[in-house]
Amino acid sequence: MTRESTLKRTPLYAVHQAAGSKLVDFSGWEMPLQYQRASDEVKAVRTAAGLTDVSHLGRIEVRGPRAKEFLDVVTSNDVAALKTGQAHYSFVLNPDGGILDDIVIYRAEPLLYIVCCNASNSEKLVRWFGKHGGDASFVEDVTMRDALIALQGPSSFLILQTFVDFDLKKLALYHIRRTTIMGEKTWLSRTGYTGERGYEIWMPAAKAAELWDGLMEAGEFNGLVPAGLSARDLLRLEMGFPLYGHELNERTTPVEAGLLRGVSFKKGEFVGRSALEAQTAAAPSRALIGFEMLSVEQGIPREGYSIHSNGSTIGEVTSGNLSPTLRKPIGMGYVSARYSKPGMEVWIDIRGKAGLANIVTMPFYRKASR
The missing domain is CATH 3.30.1360.120 (Probable tRNA modification gtpase trme; domain 1)
Structure with a gap:
């Protein structure tokens, strides 16, 4: 079969x-x-x-x-x-x-x-x-x-x-x-x-x-x-909606996910x-973030790519792609809570090359008609 x-x-x-x-x-x-x-x-x-x-x-x-x-x-x-x-x-x-x-x-x-x-x-x-x-x-x-x-x-x-x-x-x-x-x-x-x-x-x-x-x-x-x-x-x-198996699983809590x-x-x-x-x-030790890459030329973030700050690994990408609407690479991932504030810069390891990204407040797209 x-x-x-x-x-x-x-x-x-x-x-x-x-x-x-x-x-x-x-x-x-x-x-x-x-x-x-x-x-x-x-x-x-x-x-x-x-x-x-x-x-x-x-x-x-x-x-x-x-x-x-x-x-x-x-x-x-x-x-x-x-x-x-x-x-x-x-x-x-x-x-x-x-x-x-x-x-x-x-x-x-x-x-x-x-x-x-x-x-x-x-x-x-x-x-x-x-x-x-x-x-x-x-x-x-x-x-x-x-x-x-x-x-x-x-x-x-x-x-x-x-x-x-x-x-x-x-x-x-x-x-x-x-x-x-x-x-x-x-x-x-x-x-x-x-x-x-x-x-x-x-x-x-x-x-x-x-x-x-x-x-x-x-x-x-x-x-x-x-x-x-x-x-x-x-x-x-x-x-910025989570997907089970990516942002959510049995080892993740709604507190960490900001949900x-x-x-x-x-x-x-x-x-x-x-x-x-x-x-x-106690405050969670990690948090879910949204980030935008500074340029398409840096590459597209994908699930499993590591996230870095000041030379240290601080987390991992859970979802990422090129946004057709915004025309820029975007992604989500979990990082150490102290690196999760909007406006902070992080680096995404994209196939061995470091791509600069800004942490942003989700949703990425804000003109939806509900």
Whole structure:
């Protein structure tokens, strides 16, 4: 059995094949890397709209009278504060405060919560939830049930409005609602990973290709293009959004990553709380930074490249690339906390040559329309 034959495929696999996309293995899924130049796809999302298949993202339903209290123990943000239709960013932590995954929790109905997680982590989270009392009677992995389609960019509102029977202006950022699209009951959320105004549509698998084609046809005169995972990664990097397996892992905490917006110390006990409180009180020894190279000629920073200051190694790059929007090399990485202030200069070892970079405040790209 070949590696290719064991890869999972989304309900839109045939669509991507027909479009001539470059398909690659991404966390065990055969996914479209790009349809045209990734920089052109990024430009379309920033100026018009892009359509991305994100069906590989895990979706776990937690339902019933125990759901709220359970999730408040196994996740870091304040689930009890969520009103029906709201969503928030959060973490699943181990007892040491390490990040098992960063997630978005939607309170879709009064007794239904949907945990959206990274592609490689859904099975891990289901097992973790099970260890903490989340048995199959109210926790279910529903990843394969629906396609998840992200429509992102300034024109996304105009394109999608013709498909729904309500005023899209009433769907606020980080909210979700039930609606009907093409005769199918779907969840529609105002979320995304690009920094632009955008929506994510949870479409029954059998109708996913029809919706994709319909959106592409409707968006033809609004500059809509299909966008692959390369563009999605560039878009999230320009916003300084972390990616699990790069900026986040089980040895990294939200304190070090500067992501305490996903943590609430106002609620009761949750897994990892004590470790985060102790680290916050003592101040972390390292911090996540964003940096911009002074010129393209110095090279492109990549994951694993070392970061230096005053002749000493102070950290390592976690993500880096040439930003199509800013037209300069940018990156993120962890460094010793005392070298993490914006305005400081650091050196990136790029294939044996030192490239000068400035530490900057993220996001790198600041003209996004939300």
